[in-house]
Amino acid sequence: MKALSLLGSTGSIGQNVLAVVRQFPDRFKIVALSAGQNIRLLAEQVIEFSPEWVAIGNPDLVPALAELLPGSYRHRIMVGTEGNCHLATLPAVEMVVSAVVGATGLLPALAAIHAGKDIGLANKETLVMAGRLIMDAVHTHGVRLLPIDSEHSAIFQALEAGRREDVARIILTASGGPFRTWETEALTDVGPDQALAHPNWSMGRKISIDSATLMNKGLEVIEARWLFDIDPALIEVVVHPQSIVHSLVEYKDGSVVAQLGIPDMRIPIAYALSYPERLDLGLNRLSLTQCGCLAFEPPDLERFPALRMAYAALTMGGTMPAVLNAANEVAVEAFLAGKIGFTRITAIVETAMGEILNADELELQSILEADQMARMIAQREICST
Ligand SMILES: NC(=O)C1=CN([C@@H]2O[C@H](COP(=O)(O)OP(=O)(O)OC[C@H]3O[C@@H](n4cnc5c(N)ncnc54)[C@H](OP(=O)(O)O)[C@@H]3O)[C@@H](O)[C@H]2O)C=CC1
Ligand SMILES: CC(=O)[C@@H](O)[C@H](O)COP(=O)(O)O
Ligand SMILES: [Mn+2]
Numbered sequence: 510m511k512a513l514s515l516l517g518s519t520g521s522i523g524q525n526v527l528a529v530v531r532q533f534p535d536r537f538k539i540v541a542l543s544a545g546q547n548i549r550l551l552a553e554q555v556i557e558f559s560p561e562w563v564a565i566g567n568p569d570l571v572p573a574l575a576e577l578l579p580g581s582y583r584h585r586i587m588v589g590t591e592g593n594c595h596l597a598t599l600p601a602v603e604m605v606v607s608a609v610v611g612a613t614g615l616l617p618a619l620a621a622i623h624a625g626k627d628i629g630l631a632n633k634e635t636l637v638m639a640g641r642l643i644m645d646a647v648h649t650h651g652v653r654l655l656p657i658d659s660e661h662s663a664i665f666q667a668l669e670a671g672r673r674e675d676v677a678r679i680i681l682t683a684s685g686g687p688f689r690t691w692e693t694e695a696l697t698d699v700g701p702d703q704a705l706a707h708p709n710w711s712m713g714r715k716i717s718i719d720s721a722t723l724m725n726k727g728l729e730v731i732e733a734r735w736l737f738d739i740d741p742a743l744i745e746v747v748v749h750p751q752s753i754v755h756s757l758v759e760y761k762d763g764s765v766v767a768q769l770g771i772p773d774m775r776i777p778i779a780y781a782l783s784y785p786e787r788l789d790l791g792l793n794r795l796s797l798t799q800c801g802c803l804a805f806e807p808p809d810l811e812r813f814p815a816l817r818m819a820y821a822a823l824t825m826g827g828t829m830p831a832v833l834n835a836a837n838e839v840a841v842e843a844f845l846a847g848k849i850g851f852t853r854i855t856a857i858v859e860t861a862m863g864e865i866l867n868a869d870e871l872e873l874q875s876i877l878e879a880d881q882m883a884r885m886i887a888q889r890e891i892c893s894t
Contacts, residue, residue, distance in 0.1 A: 511782065514541040514602040514626075516564075516593050516617055517609035519550045521713045522631040522657065525774045526606050527554060529782060532790065537782060541596035543587075545609070546570055552577035561585065562599060564592030566613070590616050597621035604782070606657070607632040610715050611838050612880055615639055619873070622646040622654075629781040631657040633732045634838075638831040639876050640735025654736065655781035660729055661736055662777035663755035663768035668737065670758070670766040678759040679739055682749040683726040683808060684709050689750060693812050699851045701844065709752035709772045718841045719815075722854055723808065727819020728837075731830050734823055741823045746816060748806045753795065771795050815855045818862065827867035828879035835880040836861035839887035849894050861886040 513530070517523045523544070530537040543564035544551040555563055555578055564587040565574055571586055578586075587595045590613065597605045597617040605621040606629040607614045614632030619639070621628055623646060630636070636643055647654050656662050660681050668676070687706050688696055704721040705714060712720070719725035726746050734741050755777075757767040770776050771793055779788045810817040815837075822833040840857040843849045849857070861883040868875035 510538050511536060512538050512540045512601050512603045513606055514596045514599060515539060515606045515608060516543045516596065517607070518542040518554050519544040519547040520608055520610060521711065522608035522774060526608060526778050527558065529775055529779045533788060540599060540601050543593050543596055548574040548577060555582065561601065562587060562596050564588065564596050593617040594620040597626065598624035602626055604629055607635060610713055612638060612835060618643065619646060622650050622652050625650055625652060627653040627655065629655050629657050633658055633728050634834050636732045636735045637728050637834045638880065640731060641870050642873060642876070644735050655784055656736060657777050657781045658729060658732060659774065659777050660756040661732060662780055664733060664737060664758055666768045667756070667758035667766040671760045675760045676758060677761045679733055679737065679744045680757040680759065681726065681729055681733060681744060681746050682754050682756050683723065683746055684720065684752045685748040685750050686721040686723060688721055689748065696812070697850055697852050701847070704851060708750065714845055715841055718844060722815045723813035724815035724819065724837055727816045728834065730819055731823055741820065746808050748808050749804065751800065751803055753800055753803055769795060818855065818858060822862065825867055827870045828875050829862060829867050831876045831879045832861050832865050832883040833858055835883035836887040839884050843891045848891055853894060857887050857890045860890055
């Protein structure tokens with residue numbers, strides 16, 4: 510029985526994690542659950558899974574959450590980052606599943622690693638902000654960091670086919686998002702509902718917008734660089750509109766190993782939870798004859814500059830990926846709130862990257878300061894729009 514602490518249980522990934530746990534009650538036990546503000550769903554989950562501890566991001570919601578839970582939880586509700594860190598380090602927990610969105614995932618993940626916990630990582634922002642710091646900690650503390658992001662799960666699986674020194678290239682697939690075929694001019698006027706309509710995946714709002722700008726793929730390039738300790742020059746992005754081939758690894762003999770499957774996050778989630786075993790999830794099988802043509806095309810960095818900017822941030826190194834991430838988070842939120850247009854998202858990120866001096870990526874304090882600075886610049890830009 511694997512004891513899990515699930516951070517971000519009310520989100521798209523969080524609910525899929527619980528679907529897997531629900532399906533395999535003899536294998537997984539939920540010790541802790543956290544959410545940001547959806548207290549109704551969190552309370553339902555607590556009643557169903559009976560965790561020992563609960564945390565909520567918004568402190569104002571503690572009394573209302575307590576009302577919805579049995580009295581025995583009164584002294585077992587934690588709050589905010591401190592609460593998530595507490596849940597991530599509980600002695601009974603074996604694996605922490607980080608399914609929160611955004612920079613809020615960084616400190617709990619770091620705390621979990623320092624406490625010797627394995628991590629199932631959906632929260633890619635953790636590695637974007639602090640990839641070197643996190644991977645250093647992973648190696649120092651001898652924990653496993655298992656990817657949940659579908660492309661990284663695919664690469665992780667394809668890497669099992671060969672030796673690391675024989676890898677020639679990693680090929681990350683991108684759906685291209687809802688605007689893959691749109692002209693640049695048309696992108697200026699798109700609204701949140703259009704941008705949220707991902708062609709293949711049902712996901713949270715922030716990652717859906719990131720997919721539409723292709724920033725998601727940029728964040729994933731950075732995530733792959735750290736997760737697999739690979740030179741960014743060897744990471745290529747290919748647009749694959751069907752999202753059936755989840756990513757590929759090319760070896761030096763020219764062999765290319767891919768992982769394919771229907772687009773369902775329960776597959777990479779279950780693999781991370783049960784690694785190296787595979788679970789029969791009872792899902793529809795991939796039918797190659799029914800899924801039709803599988804297409805591949807190069808990404809258009811002119812229409813979707815976010816991907817180019819993510820590579821640039823990686824090349825600049827230091828705290829620049831943290832700047833990219835933070836400015837993007839603020840800009841995406843502003844877009845979703847109707848305060849800025851779609852194409853302003855990447856323009857704001859570019860401004861933040863141009864203004865902030867780079868700093869040491871191994872200093873947590875420098876990363877947090879870069880994050881704050883980028884948020885201030887992005888807010889200033891939004892206000893001046
Ligand atoms: N969705 C997907 O298919 C995929 C997602 N990912 C990554 O996984 C992460 C989660 O994405 P997704 O599930 O789509 O996002 P959602 O927006 O659907 O969910 C985010 C979760 O984080 C919770 N949360 C926010 N702030 C806090 C906080 N301070 N403390 C605790 N919980 C908090 C939210 O709670 P509440 O809703 O209660 O506010 C919610 O449970 C992201 O980093 C994303 O990039 C990666 C690959 C695929
Ligand atoms: C399911 C998953 O892993 C997402 O990150 C997905 O890949 C987003 O699709 P895009 O390829 O459009 O960014
Ligand atoms: Mn992905």
